[in-house]
Amino acid sequence: MLDPDILxxxxxxxxxxxxxxxxxxxxxxASFLLVLEAMWxxxxxxxxxSLYKFWIKIFALAFxxxxxxGIVMSYQFGxxxxxxxxxxGPVIGPLMAYEVLTAFFLEAGFLGVMLFGLNKxxxxxxxxxxxxxxxxxxxxxxxxxxxxxxxxxxxxxxxETGRIVVENWFDxxxxxxxxxxxxxxxxxxxxxxxxxxxxxxxxHLLRNRENNAARIMFSMALWLITIFAPLQIIAGDMxxxxxxxxxxxxxxxxxxxxxxxxxxxxxxxxGWPDMAAGETKYAVEIPYLGSIILTHTxxxxxxxxxxxxxxxxxxxxxxxxxxxxxVGLGTLMLLVAAGSLWARYRKTLFDCKWLHRFALIMGxxxxxxxxxxxxxxxVGRQPWVIYGIMRTADAGSPISPVAIAGSLAAFFVAYTxxxxxxxxxxxxxxxxxxxxxxxxxxxxxxxxxxxxxDHIDTSKH
Amino acid sequence: MDYQLIWVLLIAFSxxxxxxxxxxxxxxxxxxxxxxxxxxxxxxxxxxxxxxxxNETWLVLGGGGLYATFPAAYSLLMTAFYIPVIIxxxxxVFRGVAFEFRFKSRNHTNHWDVAFATGSILAxxxxxxxxxxxIEGINIKDGHFIxxxxxxxxxxxxxxxxxxxxxxxxxxxxxxxxxxxxxxxxKLRAIAKPAVIWMAANLGVVSLMTTYLNPAxxxxxxxxxxIYYLAPIPIVTVxxxxxxxxxxxxxxxxxxxxxxxxxxxxxxxxGITLFPHIVPPVISFRDAASPDNSLSFMLVGAAILLPIxxxxxxxxxxxxxxxxxDAGYH
Numbered sequence: 001m002l003d004p005d006i007l008x009x010x011x012x013x014x015x016x017x018x019x020x021x022x023x024x025x026x027x028x029x030a031s032f033l034l035v036l037e038a039m040w041x042x043x044x045x046x047x048x049x050s051l052y053k054f055w056i057k058i059f060a061l062a063f064x065x066x067x068x069x070g071i072v073m074s075y076q077f078g079x080x081x082x083x084x085x086x087x088x089g090p091v092i093g094p095l096m097a098y099e100v101l102t103a104f105f106l107e108a109g110f111l112g113v114m115l116f117g118l119n120k121x122x123x124x125x126x127x128x129x130x131x132x133x134x135x136x137x138x139x140x141x142x143x144x145x146x147x148x149x150x151x152x153x154x155x156x157x158x159x160e161t162g163r164i165v166v167e168n169w170f171d172x173x174x175x176x177x178x179x180x181x182x183x184x185x186x187x188x189x190x191x192x193x194x195x196x197x198x199x200x201x202x203x204h205l206l207r208n209r210e211n212n213a214a215r216i217m218f219s220m221a222l223w224l225i226t227i228f229a230p231l232q233i234i235a236g237d238m239x240x241x242x243x244x245x246x247x248x249x250x251x252x253x254x255x256x257x258x259x260x261x262x263x264x265x266x267x268x269x270x271g272w273p274d275m276a277a278g279e280t281k282y283a284v285e286i287p288y289l290g291s292i293i294l295t296h297t298x299x300x301x302x303x304x305x306x307x308x309x310x311x312x313x314x315x316x317x318x319x320x321x322x323x324x325x326x327v328g329l330g331t332l333m334l335l336v337a338a339g340s341l342w343a344r345y346r347k348t349l350f351d352c353k354w355l356h357r358f359a360l361i362m363g364x365x366x367x368x369x370x371x372x373x374x375x376x377x378x379v380g381r382q383p384w385v386i387y388g389i390m391r392t393a394d395a396g397s398p399i400s401p402v403a404i405a406g407s408l409a410a411f412f413v414a415y416t417x418x419x420x421x422x423x424x425x426x427x428x429x430x431x432x433x434x435x436x437x438x439x440x441x442x443x444x445x446x447x448x449x450x451x452x453x454d455h456i457d458t459s460k461h
Numbered sequence: 462m463d464y465q466l467i468w469v470l471l472i473a474f475s476x477x478x479x480x481x482x483x484x485x486x487x488x489x490x491x492x493x494x495x496x497x498x499x500x501x502x503x504x505x506x507x508x509x510x511x512x513x514x515x516n517e518t519w520l521v522l523g524g525g526g527l528y529a530t531f532p533a534a535y536s537l538l539m540t541a542f543y544i545p546v547i548i549x550x551x552x553x554v555f556r557g558v559a560f561e562f563r564f565k566s567r568n569h570t571n572h573w574d575v576a577f578a579t580g581s582i583l584a585x586x587x588x589x590x591x592x593x594x595x596i597e598g599i600n601i602k603d604g605h606f607i608x609x610x611x612x613x614x615x616x617x618x619x620x621x622x623x624x625x626x627x628x629x630x631x632x633x634x635x636x637x638x639x640x641x642x643x644x645x646x647x648k649l650r651a652i653a654k655p656a657v658i659w660m661a662a663n664l665g666v667v668s669l670m671t672t673y674l675n676p677a678x679x680x681x682x683x684x685x686x687x688i689y690y691l692a693p694i695p696i697v698t699v700x701x702x703x704x705x706x707x708x709x710x711x712x713x714x715x716x717x718x719x720x721x722x723x724x725x726x727x728x729x730x731x732g733i734t735l736f737p738h739i740v741p742p743v744i745s746f747r748d749a750a751s752p753d754n755s756l757s758f759m760l761v762g763a764a765i766l767l768p769i770x771x772x773x774x775x776x777x778x779x780x781x782x783x784x785x786x787d788a789g790y791h
Contacts, residue, residue: 063563067514068557072550074524078539079546082606085539094759097529100522101766108518109773112511113780120780132773165752275783370537397540403610407547414551418558425565 002401005393008080011408013378016073017371018415022066024370027141027186028193029059030134035220037127047213053437054213055197057429060115065422067108069415080404084385084395091157091164091172092147099143107136131177138186145185149178151386152377153246164389176246181377187232188373190224191333192366197221198336199363200430202356213434215350218359222340222349229333236330237293243380244294244302247387250380252305253316254323256280260307263299265290270324273316278306280320287336314382318375325372329365336362339413464756468530469739469746471763475526477728479519480588481632481721485664487515488633490556490581491626493574495652501645502574503563504785508640510560511781515774517557530756533604533749534739541599541606542591545613549587556580582626589625593618596671596678596743597734617670624663628724631656635717638709640785646713653709653716661702664727671734675742676732691733698726 033055040048074096077085111128113121121129124336156171157164166172201218204211244251252258256273257265258280267289271280291298305313343352381387385395486509496502509516527535539546559577563570590613597617600608634653638646672679682691705719739746750756 062563064514064558064561067517068554071517071553071557074521074528075539075550076544077528078524078535080542082536082540085528086536087534089528089530089535090755093525093529093532093751096525098762100518100525101762101770104518105515105766105770105774108515109777111514112777116511117780127659129713161489163752166633166754166758171757219697311508321487327782396530397536397543399540399543400610403543407543410547410551414554423560425562429565 002405004399004401004404005396007401007404007408008399009392010397011404011411012076014408015069015076015411015415017374018419019066019073020370020374021070021367022062022069023140024189024367025062025196026059026066027137028191028196028316029055029062029192030130030137032193032197033059034127034130036132037130039122041123042126047216047435050213050435050437051217054429054432054434056115057437058426061108061422061426061429063111065419069419072411078397080397080399081385081395082397084390087164087390088151088386089152090311091166092150094169095143095147095150095173099140103136103140103143106139107133107214110136129412141186141189142182145182146173146175146178147329149181150175152181152381153177154386154389159389177239177242180235180242182241183235184232184373187228187235188366188370191228191232192226192370193360194221194228195333195336195362195366196364197307198225198359199361200434202359202363203430204434205350206353206356207358209350211433211435217434218356219349222337222359225333226337226340229330229337233330233334236327240294241296247380248303249305249308249312250314250319250377251294252303252308253314253319253380254376255294255302256283256316256320257290257302257304258306259304260301261290261304262301263291263297264288265294265302267293271320273320275305275313275316282317314380318379322372322375322379326369326376329369329372332362332365333369382442383443462757464753465747465750466762467524467760468750468756469737471767472523472526472530473732474497475477475519477725479516479523480728481520481724482516483513484585484629484724485632485636485717486516487556487581487775488583488631490577490633491585491630491636492633492637492649492652493578493581496645496648499570499574504641504645505637506560506577508785512777513557513560515777517553529759530741530751531746531749532751534746536741537599537601537604537606537740537744537749538595542594542613544610544732545587545591545594548583549591549743551586552583554580556584570740581629585626585629586622589622590614590618592625592731593621595741596621596731597674600741601740601743604744617674620663620670621667624660624667627656627659627663631660632717632720632724632732635720638712638716639714642784646760650709654706657702657706657709660723664698664702664723668730676743681734694726694730694733698723698730701726 027359033052036048036052036055038402039045040052110129113126114133117129118126132289150172155175155178156166156168158167159165197217198221201214201221204214205218208214239250253273256268258273258278264287266285266287268280269284269286271283288298290302291300293299294302305316336355339352339355339358340349343349343355349355354437383391383393385392489509492505493502496505524535527538528720555576557580559573559580563573563577566573576583594613594615597615599606600612631653634649634656637649638653641649672682681687701719701723705716705723708715735741737745737747739749
């Protein structure tokens with residue numbers, strides 16, 4: 001029959017996977033919009049304003065979808081994970097309460113002014129609103145990643161009569177994996193956004209390489225990629241070292257290592273980790289590289305999966321492959337960065353068709369990398385919901401499997417419709433020429449109530 | 462300091478802020494079927510477009526705050542109300558995206574109007590049903606929910622569902638009477654009039670039924686000396702409903718204000734009836750609370766941040782004050 005735990009996990013994974021896509025984009029876009037508005041105010045170049053208007057429509061759609069899918073998350077802890085909520089409430093609850101108080105209200109409070117208030121409050125207050133929204137998205141990332149990291153590497157607590165009691169809030173918030181995860185995720189959000197912006201810019205350049213708005217966004221996005229793609233690889237490496245220290249079983253599964261090795265560990269490029277057989281089959285290996293990457297030495301010890309009790313092992317095939325998808329995409333991102341530097345050196349950034357096509361194909365790569373990375377870290381936490389404290393099997397609410405299957409089906413249908421349509425609207429907004437930041441008749445109607453329209457747009461009509 | 466008491470009051474405040482603020486938002490969706498003209502629907506929606514997100518954030522504070530401060534209650538209530546919570550969340554998804562999608566859609570504006578209206582009505586109805594089931598009490602043994610998935614459906618909870626839908630519609634009408642003028646305002650007055658009578662009847666029925674549901678509830682209100690202290694609440698409410706009846710015909714701003722006051726008094730009455738139970742009929746908020754050091758840690762933040770939040774929220778309302786004008790309609 002249907003296993004309620006599996007159904008609840010699938011539902012959580014499904015709703016979370018949809019949700020994480022939107023904040024990943026809005027974290028980056030909010031900062032991008034702030035930069036665009038600042039450039040507009042500083043230079044007086046109206047192309048920046050056109051770009052602001054172009055991207056704020058996409059931001060508004062993505063933000064709206066992020067909000068509604070996020071509200072679902074805040075209740076799903078209780079509906080499907082009652083025992084987990086009861087146990088973790090005193091620790092994780094306050095982190096989330098701080099997220100609501102410092103981030104959600106800040107974003108929501110200034111979003112209206114940001115979207116509709118330019119003509120009502122003037123540019124100075126308006127850019128303040130944009131800045132508040134951008135800061136809000138980062139505060140949000142701070143708290144939610146702190147909570148998420150605490151589930152991975154709990155610290156600062158004691159267990160008294162079956163309850164978790166916090167002993168030191170600083171240790172809870174800044175738990176061992178949090179700084180690495182925060183940096184890794186924020187860089188990922190910025191990179192994801194940069195690839196979206198670069199992809200859109202590339203698409204417009206492929207149609208018309210003289211499009212100056214497309215040129216500006218393409219160049220800006222590629223500068224960010226050029227700096228952040230290598231930084232992300234360094235951050236990922238440091239995060240990996242941290243994981244090896246605190247969650248060695250996760251790293252063993254990611255790398256497909258079943259036997260413990262004391263130095264000279266190879267890097268398994270590809271293969272099929274077979275949990276039942278306790279070995280990685282068809283392994284393609286590079287000698288010593290595993291030791292170098294994981295321990296930064298030639299003779300560091302790396303514990304294999306077979307050293308952990310069978311009931312404490314995460315699912316190796318999923319981790320092995322999700323990790324490789326993420327790393328593979330990261331490598332391709334680095335290639336885009338290198339290609340853009342080469343094109344800049346040759347002064348062909350806006351004429352280089354293969355680079356434009358490459359950037360276009362890589363447009364959604366950040367989302368896939370984030371999902372793959374998220375699967376790696378969360379599946380790698382299994383079989384624990386709070387690492388070492390509570391098993392996922394003990395965390396589920398006593399809900400009938402039929403009810404969960406029903407809600408899962410409802411989420412599936414609703415999200416497919418809503419986010420399918422939303423994505424279609426976003427793609428349509430991306431197709432419009434950014435130089436005109438064209439506003440359709442409905443938009444004018446809405447805009448004039450809310451004053452999004454300005455002299456630039458009206459003069460273009 | 463009694464952190465548990467402070468937090469139960471703060472959570473109650475968040476829920477009240479949600480009920481009134483998102484109440485009028487949802488009310489506008491509930492009123493959509495009564496206004497067929499697309500441009501008027503656009504106006505109605507635009508009157509809340511800049512603020513709805515902030516209003517709904519109180520729902521997240523209520524949920525997230527309950528998780529943090531009274532995790533045992535959060536866990537029990539969400540499990541007991543699994544189906545209505547999920548339906549409410551999905552309804553909020555559809556109505557929330559409608560704010561953006563309606564104006565992005567070229568050919569399907571009407572679809573998103575339907576999504577907005579249906580989502581608003583369903584979300585309000587589920588909140589009402591949960592309110593009713595909450596008052597009736599949750600089936601708990603040894604701290605675990607032992608009831609069925611459909612326990613929340615009862616004649617009383619269904620009645621409460623309609624009462625909340627009507628109440629939110631009236632809040633929404635009050636907001637729109639303040640924000641609109643001309644024929645649309647006249648139409649909203651015409652809708653609001655029967656809604657006032659309906660709401661008055663609902664309040665009377667729900668109040669009386671509540672006191673009969675559980676002897677302790679009746680005791681709270683009718684025993685002496687409580688009855689002397691508490692009598693002003695129903696009496697003032699009745700007075701407000703009469704005032705509302707007259708205000709609906711000619712006043713612009715007072716309709717919304719009076720309806721808010723009625724909501725406040727009803728909510729106060731609800732709190733007085735149930736206190737100190739956070740999961741009626743047995744679990745008191747003290748049994749469900751997080752340890753004091755979690756509560757005090759959050760209280761520091763709440764004490765600093767809530768006034769700031771109220772400040773910039775008020776600023777956002779101030780920026781978008783006044784009538785929605787349609788001078789710019791091309």
